[in-house]
Amino acid sequence: MKHDAVTPSFRQALCERLPKLRRYACNLAGTPHDADDLLQVAAERALARAAQWDPDQPLDPWLYRIVRNAWIDEVRARRRGQALFADAELGEQVGVASVESHAVRLSVEAAMARLPEEQRSAIALVLVEGLAYREAAQALEIPVGTLTSRLARGREALQALLGDESGEVQ
Template sequence: MLELLPRLRRFAIGLAGHPADGDDLCQMTIERALTRKDQFQQGTRLDSWMYRIMRNIWIDESRARSRRSETFVDEEAGFAVGADGAQEASIALNDIDRAMQRLPDEQREAVLLVMVEGYSYKEAAAIVDCPVGTLNSRLVRGRDALMKILEAEA
């Protein structure tokens, strides 16, 4: 499990969008894996099992965050009242991480697993629990969208 930490952290940051949130996601993944180690099936890949745990936690956390955002407004939102906001909207995205965050979740997952983590289409499809063709479609759409975002911002 220790050998997987750098890869897990990189994937977590890619999903979460921020290093601190990624570290929290990575920690939750390790904690869950350790408390549920009896659910790991011998003879299967530990990395795929860990990625699936991380993905499930991330989905759960995203849903919870979405529900909270429908109820509460971030305290920073009050600082923007009356502010123009045009400057923030016009800042060019020249950072791949920022462009990645603009991709839909499924596409970002596919790009991260295949292009960043180096998993085969079959392995990545198993991690996200979808057919290989679906993963391939998400990857192609994600890669194309990423290129358009980066070209438009250049």
């Protein structure tokens, strides 16, 4: 693989997108610690595979796909019995926001974590990251119609989880 494919402009574009990619990684992984590990793996893969990116295509869907594929690899590795990541400390954001907004954020994060990965990925890309349906579908390598149905089911499940104290998806 050619290392000259990693141009300064590619590196800068990747660096500019790191905050969005980390948010997406947090939505997939569920904890900031796991998200940071996932983002590091994804960034390394993006740099190593820079020559595979078609500059005529948008960079964001390509990068989101790398993050998602790295997460899928991690889930598979966990299933094979490799070491699990430890949970992040709950007090990480103490004093940053009001207690009420912190509780709401924790409730939403817990509800997101209970969604199936397919719905969680769709919601994270469209509702959290603000990607257009077409871009999100590209990143997930699915048709736009499939993305739409996953979003609809995910929204319904989130509403049920956030409105039902038992935490059961209906």
